[in-house]
Amino acid sequence: MTQPGYGQASQNRFDDLAAVVPDVRGQTWLKVRVYINNKEVDLPLADGSLLSDRIFRSRDHTYRSSSFSNWPGASVDVANTRSEAEVGACEETYQALRRYATTHAAGAQRVEFEFTAVNGTCNPCKERIERLRERIKPLFPNAQVTRGERSRVTARANYSAASPASAVPGRGGLTTYGFAPGQAELRVSAPAVAAGLTGRQALYYQGILSDQSGSGLVDPQHLSQIPDHAGPARTDRSSPSGSLRTPxxxxxxxxxxxxxxxxxxxxxxxxxxxxxxxxxxxxxxxxxxxxxxxxxxxxxxxxxGPSSTTQGQGQGQGQGQRQRRS
Structure with missing residues (x-):
């Protein structure tokens, strides 16, 4: 049997993007995959099902008491979005990885998890995913870069490229869906191309949250300053082992x-x-x-340029408009 020219991780993204269409009640659907040392790990949940098989939905109040629903120090946006699909996804992923770590922590050199939904992650849910990443780090002490203190615990958010912009307004302009260019990569789905899909049907965005990436938060008032995502798109072609490495x-x-x-x-x-x-x-x-x-x-x-009254104000404190460069 001929092997495809791409890895299992590529196929997973293609399958999950097809599976997370919103239902008739307008819910957001979300899927999660976990990779340890570049290979997918099918983590069992408390009810015996597998994390990779679960579809998390918004407006699900099952997880309203979860520590990913709201927590001390979280933003107001987090407090106002306690029924997002990411709440349950973060809770179940954390609990599943905590159980896994009791017997497999020592061998984990790299921990990566991918969230896939139709829309790019909203700002408060980026906070939730970052909280998940920070809580996972202590579970896998060997997931460290060889030199330095940066952790190899990375989150990725895959979402539809139906819109040419990688970040779009949401909920009446109160938040932002997706990531700004530079933190979101436009990618070509190798399985989509193999299936004969073309144009934007064969594309998706992938946002990254890691020690190197920053928060991913995009202020709604700055959306007009962000350009449409420039190409060219990069292929998600992976090794047969399911590697998530990106050029x-x-x-x-x-x-x-x-x-x-x-x-x-x-x-x-x-x-x-x-x-x-x-x-x-x-x-x-x-x-x-x-x-x-x-x-x-x-x-x-x-x-x-600055007015005569403002030119001398604030510059000594690093505030106000900058001086013209010569």
């Missing part, structure tokens, strides 16, 4: 993650070679930082 960006690609700069009025990022990039809101695409500074010497939100 590293080239030195000419904007870095990861994008950080909002009040001073510049846009998102700023940096490549591995320390070169800075900036989102040009007028063109809705990233440009080199030096190009942005030439176009908007006082920042995008204040193209006319």
């Amino acid at each position: 590293s960006p080239t030195s000419s690609d904007p870095g990861n993650p994008w950080q909002w700069s009040e001073r510049d009025g846009t998102y700023i990022s940096r490549t591995a070679d320390q070169r800075e990039w900036a989102m040009d809101p007028a063109e809705r695409r990233p440009v080199p930082r030096e190009t942005f500074d030439q176009r908007y010497p006082y920042g995008y939100q204040n193209q006319a």
Whole structure:
């Protein structure tokens, strides 16, 4: 029998994206997969079913008392979204991994889990997934980078590429679904191509939450500053073992993650070679930082420059509009 030219992880994403269509009541459906040392682990749940078979749904009040529903120090958005599908998904994933770690913790060098839904993860659920990641770290002490203290516990969020933008507004502009470019990768589904799908039907986004990625939170008021996701899309072709490795960006690609700069009025990022990039809101695409500074010497939100009354205020404290560069 001929083996496909892609790994099981690629097939899982394709299958899960097809399975998470919203039902007639408008619920969000969500699936979770866990990979230990680049191989999928089918974790049993308390009721005997498997985590990978479960579809979590929003408006499910079963998990309203979960520690992933709300917790001290969480944002107001978290408190207002206690029935999201991610609440149950995080709770069951954590409990399943806690049981698994009692006998397998020592051998786990890398722990990765993927959440798949039609829409990109909303801001409060990014907080939940990050909380899950932080709670999982102590369970697997050997999941550490060889040098340094960065953990190899990574979360990925796969979602539909039906929209050309990787981040879109949600719930009346009160939150944001998805990730900003630089923290979300546009990818080609190898199984979708093999099945004859073309165009955006063969694409999906993958957002990443890790020690290196940042929070993934996107302020709704900054959405207009974020360009549509630029291509080209990268293939999710994986090794037969189901590896989740993704090609590293080239030195000419904007870095990861994008950080909002009040001073510049846009998102700023940096490549591995320390070169800075900036989102040009007028063109809705990233440009080199030096190009942005030439176009908007006082920042995008204040193209006319500082007034005589404000020019001398706040600059000593690092506040206000930046001075024009010579």
